[in-house]
Amino acid sequence: MRTVHIVGAGMAGLAAAVRLADAGRRVVVYESAGQAGGRCRSLHDAVLDRPIDNGNHLLLGGNTDVFGLLDRIGARDRLIGADPVAFPFMDLSTGESWTLRPNLGPVPWWMLVPSRRVPGTGWRDYLGLLKLLRTRPGATVAECLDTRSVLYKRLWEPLAVAALNIDPALGSARLMGAVVAETFMKGGAACRPFIAARGLSDTFVDPSVRFVEEHGGTIRLKARLRELRVQNARVTALEFAGETVDVGHDDDVVLALPPVAASELLPGLPVPGDSTAILNAHYRLDRPAVLPGGQMFLGLVGGTAEWLFARDDVISVTVSAADRLIDWSADDLANLIWRDVARTCGLPGPMPPARIIKEKRATFRQTPAESEKRPEARTAFRNLHLAGDWTATGLPATIEGAIRSGNKAADLLLLSGSAETPSRDEMRASQRSSLDISQQA
Numbered sequence: 001m002r003t004v005h006i007v008g009a010g011m012a013g014l015a016a017a018v019r020l021a022d023a024g025r026r027v028v029v030y031e032s033a034g035q036a037g038g039r040c041r042s043l044h045d046a047v048l049d050r051p052i053d054n055g056n057h058l059l060l061g062g063n064t065d066v067f068g069l070l071d072r073i074g075a076r077d078r079l080i081g082a083d084p085v086a087f088p089f090m091d092l093s094t095g096e097s098w099t100l101r102p103n104l105g106p107v108p109w110w111m112l113v114p115s116r117r118v119p120g121t122g123w124r125d126y127l128g129l130l131k132l133l134r135t136r137p138g139a140t141v142a143e144c145l146d147t148r149s150v151l152y153k154r155l156w157e158p159l160a161v162a163a164l165n166i167d168p169a170l171g172s173a174r175l176m177g178a179v180v181a182e183t184f185m186k187g188g189a190a191c192r193p194f195i196a197a198r199g200l201s202d203t204f205v206d207p208s209v210r211f212v213e214e215h216g217g218t219i220r221l222k223a224r225l226r227e228l229r230v231q232n233a234r235v236t237a238l239e240f241a242g243e244t245v246d247v248g249h250d251d252d253v254v255l256a257l258p259p260v261a262a263s264e265l266l267p268g269l270p271v272p273g274d275s276t277a278i279l280n281a282h283y284r285l286d287r288p289a290v291l292p293g294g295q296m297f298l299g300l301v302g303g304t305a306e307w308l309f310a311r312d313d314v315i316s317v318t319v320s321a322a323d324r325l326i327d328w329s330a331d332d333l334a335n336l337i338w339r340d341v342a343r344t345c346g347l348p349g350p351m352p353p354a355r356i357i358k359e360k361r362a363t364f365r366q367t368p369a370e371s372e373k374r375p376e377a378r379t380a381f382r383n384l385h386l387a388g389d390w391t392a393t394g395l396p397a398t399i400e401g402a403i404r405s406g407n408k409a410a411d412l413l414l415l416s417g418s419a420e421t422p423s424r425d426e427m428r429a430s431q432r433s434s435l436d437i438s439q440q441a
Contacts, residue, residue: 010038015406062190
């Protein structure tokens, strides 16, 4: 049977593996680490003696590829959604709290209701979103929106920083526009926030690995690819430490690695060259973790902490675009961020046990210029395709973007002459995926 060799078991590689295994292809996945998941995984932390995610992720109802994957692997019920749809915020500089409440239907009548809007804004302020959908190439988010407005400071700026992991003055307006097009422009149901109930591995990684293995696939951990052997515009072998894996004439390869690793294996491959960091802080309380209003997450402005999440007795915090803080010591960061958490949640006393996780290369630097360097899934080699949230998905580097890239690589293989002919349903799914991507570009 023809084999698809997938290098990298992050969400892009796992999504490709699930799609191909579901279509009846023989799949072998190689991962250099000792566990699958990449930047989307859980771990048991010895300091807290609790399971935590290496990074906090807020998913939205409009993330169609996320939910498509979860439906395929039988894990949709492992997400918790906000009901009703709500985005709670607090301004640490003033102590004021508010909740954005989009209505479920596609007609955004919520903008006409003051209690559903950001305080101090009118319905006309929200029409500025349309500028993101019609932006010129090379424009930044801040160039398209009124940066002096209350709405920008209290909503668009924190959302843009979270989506792009960069200052909106530098971030790509086209990428932010793609997020807006798939969420806020499609109605409240597409905006509904979701979080992983028991962690990222439980929701995404473990069910994906199990699905691949149950469909005859293989996951090989601690297998670091050293070299791609090529001949006549084809990959002919994969060189691992102490092992050579031959790639048959009818076999295919999906390279689902970070951009730096991909460029080392494929010299001359255009990739985004810069990256930006994300910090995550986790605190184990001596009581159940409860956010104001009993919300499952909370957005903060006016402080260092940006997004708070509560699960069991752990409060987790995300700080995006964190290059300015990445060289701070873990103790100093934990104390700095705890001040915001304690004030927000009314937690007196000393700081509890804490864990800081730094992702120095969390995402590529999502400026207009760096975004133009994102390569397509197809390569110059007939049997090699790329996947990863840094490839040309039309979306920011998010879980949705990673899964979409894996789906795109798999669909190209299913539709190409190098793989068996896909079913009619597979072709329809691939055509829909390609259409979505072209509309975003």
